[in-house]
Amino acid sequence: MIAVLIEHREAQIKDISFEMLTLAHQIANTQKQEVSCIILSDKCQPFADAVKNYCHNIICVENDLLNNFNNQIYLPILEKIITETKPTLTMIGHTGFGTDLAPYLSTKLSMPLLTDIFDVELSPDRLLIRRQMYGGKITAEIISKKLPAMVTVRTGSFEKILTSSSAIKGLNANITNVSFDIDQSILEKSKFLEYGEVPTTGIDITKSDVLVAVGRGIKEQKNLAVIEKFAEDIGGTLACTRPIIDAGWLPKDRQVGSSGKTVKPKVYIALGISGAFQHISGMKSAETIIAVNKDAEAPIFSVAHFGVVGDLLKIVPMLANRIKELKG
Amino acid sequence: MDIIVCLKMVPDTSETEVRVDSTGKNILKVRLINTTNEADNYALETALLLKEKHGGTVTLISLGAQNVDEVLKMGLAKGADRAIRLTDGLFETGDAWTRTYALYQAISKNKFDLILTGCIASDDGNSQIGPSLAALLNIPSAAYVTKVEMLDNTKAKIDRELEGGILERKEISLPAVLTIQTGINTPRYPSIIGIKRAGSKPLDVFDAAKLNIDPKIIESLTELQQMYNPKVEAKAQFISGSDDEISEKLATLIREKAGL
Numbered sequence: 001m002i003a004v005l006i007e008h009r010e011a012q013i014k015d016i017s018f019e020m021l022t023l024a025h026q027i028a029n030t031q032k033q034e035v036s037c038i039i040l041s042d043k044c045q046p047f048a049d050a051v052k053n054y055c056h057n058i059i060c061v062e063n064d065l066l067n068n069f070n071n072q073i074y075l076p077i078l079e080k081i082i083t084e085t086k087p088t089l090t091m092i093g094h095t096g097f098g099t100d101l102a103p104y105l106s107t108k109l110s111m112p113l114l115t116d117i118f119d120v121e122l123s124p125d126r127l128l129i130r131r132q133m134y135g136g137k138i139t140a141e142i143i144s145k146k147l148p149a150m151v152t153v154r155t156g157s158f159e160k161i162l163t164s165s166s167a168i169k170g171l172n173a174n175i176t177n178v179s180f181d182i183d184q185s186i187l188e189k190s191k192f193l194e195y196g197e198v199p200t201t202g203i204d205i206t207k208s209d210v211l212v213a214v215g216r217g218i219k220e221q222k223n224l225a226v227i228e229k230f231a232e233d234i235g236g237t238l239a240c241t242r243p244i245i246d247a248g249w250l251p252k253d254r255q256v257g258s259s260g261k262t263v264k265p266k267v268y269i270a271l272g273i274s275g276a277f278q279h280i281s282g283m284k285s286a287e288t289i290i291a292v293n294k295d296a297e298a299p300i301f302s303v304a305h306f307g308v309v310g311d312l313l314k315i316v317p318m319l320a321n322r323i324k325e326l327k328g
Numbered sequence: 329m330d331i332i333v334c335l336k337m338v339p340d341t342s343e344t345e346v347r348v349d350s351t352g353k354n355i356l357k358v359r360l361i362n363t364t365n366e367a368d369n370y371a372l373e374t375a376l377l378l379k380e381k382h383g384g385t386v387t388l389i390s391l392g393a394q395n396v397d398e399v400l401k402m403g404l405a406k407g408a409d410r411a412i413r414l415t416d417g418l419f420e421t422g423d424a425w426t427r428t429y430a431l432y433q434a435i436s437k438n439k440f441d442l443i444l445t446g447c448i449a450s451d452d453g454n455s456q457i458g459p460s461l462a463a464l465l466n467i468p469s470a471a472y473v474t475k476v477e478m479l480d481n482t483k484a485k486i487d488r489e490l491e492g493g494i495l496e497r498k499e500i501s502l503p504a505v506l507t508i509q510t511g512i513n514t515p516r517y518p519s520i521i522g523i524k525r526a527g528s529k530p531l532d533v534f535d536a537a538k539l540n541i542d543p544k545i546i547e548s549l550t551e552l553q554q555m556y557n558p559k560v561e562a563k564a565q566f567i568s569g570s571d572d573e574i575s576e577k578l579a580t581l582i583r584e585k586a587g588l
Binding site for chain 2: 069094099103104105114132136140141145146155191192194196210235242243260262267296326
């Protein structure tokens with residue numbers, strides 16, 4: 001059995017759940033295994049309905065304390081379910097929830113954990129996964145020395161499962177409701193309060209048709225001024241990658257990427273951005289992507305439509321002058 | 329408040345290309361500079377700020393050979409009180425589980441209220457050790473923390489980063505493990521006085537035998553088979569020429585696409 005932990009937040013099922021189901025069926029098919037979904041919620045029914053045609057079994061634990069994710073409440077429940085149902089492989093999203101939960105859970109279960117994986121090969125006695133290292137500059141193939149094992153799956157690595165997929169034809173899952181007495185004292189240790197939003201400065205980069213985004217290649221804060229001026233000249237808005245936010249050079253609402261904003265402008269100009277997975281996932285749907293980077297092998301060129309291998313600090317000022325000439 | 333900070337020394341690969349060595353199981357380390365893992369640096373700063381506000385001690389712990397002392401001494405110079413280095417051939421050949429267990433053995437012999445570490449290591453990208461350590465110590469944990477505020481001696485209010493600019497706000501009781509996200513603060517540089525003082529602060533070294541670790545327990549659960557550079561399938565149409573020619577072509581392109 002391959003188990004998939006369904007992820008949801010504020011009554012919405014997350015895409016990663018359907019992406020993991022695609023992967024689960026890929027593996028299950030070669031192994032003639034069944035796919036089970038695990039749902040922990042205060043109201044399981046809507047989520048069970050959403051996945052029942054995509055898996056063989058659903059295990060539901062319903063409890064008012066499960067209305068919001070809380071790693072310490074999830075832990076004893078999942079420990080019990082996994083110990084009793086013995087899935088060969090347990091899949092959890094490599095998300096804000098999954099990274100808070102999976103290492104803790106796998107350690108409690110003395111189970112190997114492979115995180116942030118984007119590919120899996122499973123045979124009866126062997127699990128091989130592929131994942132990135134060194135910020136995406138290296139791919140590693142790693143095996144788990146024993147089974148059962150656990151993986152966290154990178155978001156966006158698999159398509160969401162399709163109703164038309166032959167693997168799931170005619171599936172209508174058996175639903176098992178499991179009751180679990182949650183020890184209230186866990187709330188003393190770990191208590192969900194609320195969801196919050198990162199404070200904004202009033203700029204909404206998702207509304208701009210033209211974005212000029214900077215990354216580490218900008219080198220120094222003082223170089224921002226010329227880029228900002230250039231963005232203004234072409235009627236664009238300045239955006240950036242995470243390291244620029246971390247350095248405190250621009251406010252958080254300028255960040256493009258998985259922990260920032262997802263943008264789809266007409267033109268996206270990536271300056272000195274190597275293209276970490278987290279950044280690319282936030283901008284790959286832009287209509288036209290133009291990238292300037294020193295490293296010809298930077299992953300940004302795998303999503304860019306137009307590329308320049310060069311020093312942005314030399315090119316941008318010249319480009320800004322040309323634009324001024326063109327505008328007359 | 330007594331805080332333990334787990335630091336990892338990593339090669340700085342943020343701005344350089346990374347190549348695989350002839351074994352296919354490691355990267356070529358020539359010309360790479362070793363440094364403190366970026367997120368760990370923010371964890372250390374979080375610890376130092378908490379110590380300044382609430383008093384107590386900061387203990388650093390790291391795994392590795394003698395060159396790791398550089399990272400520990402930097403932390404001592406910034407204001408940590410003492411450092412521990414765990415070193416053993418068994419740790420070097422292990423995986424995340426091996427390293428977590430070694431840290432657990434060393435940490436459980438100490439008194440602490442809080443354990444802080446980075447949310448991700450820039451080399452392996454595992455995001456694993458913090459919560460795993462909490463599981464062994466049987467204390468709560470929170471990952472990808474972007475804000476820490478002490479409510480009293482036994483409770484902290486924290487923010488955790490989720491996707492798309494959303495935060496999870498929660499209360500967590502101490503002792504706990506928090507893995508710190510980059511950008512939570514501005515890590516300081518050590519002062520000259522700090523650097524001078526660092527030399528006289530305790531730095532203890534332990535191996536597996538001293539920690540009473542049974543080699544069987546720390547056997548790795550996973551094994552690296554091979555590493556390679558992913559094929560970047562450049563779909564970009566490259567614009568070449570002199571810088572002047574490039575800017576001219578780019579200007580025309582931008583004018584057309586942005587509808588200037």
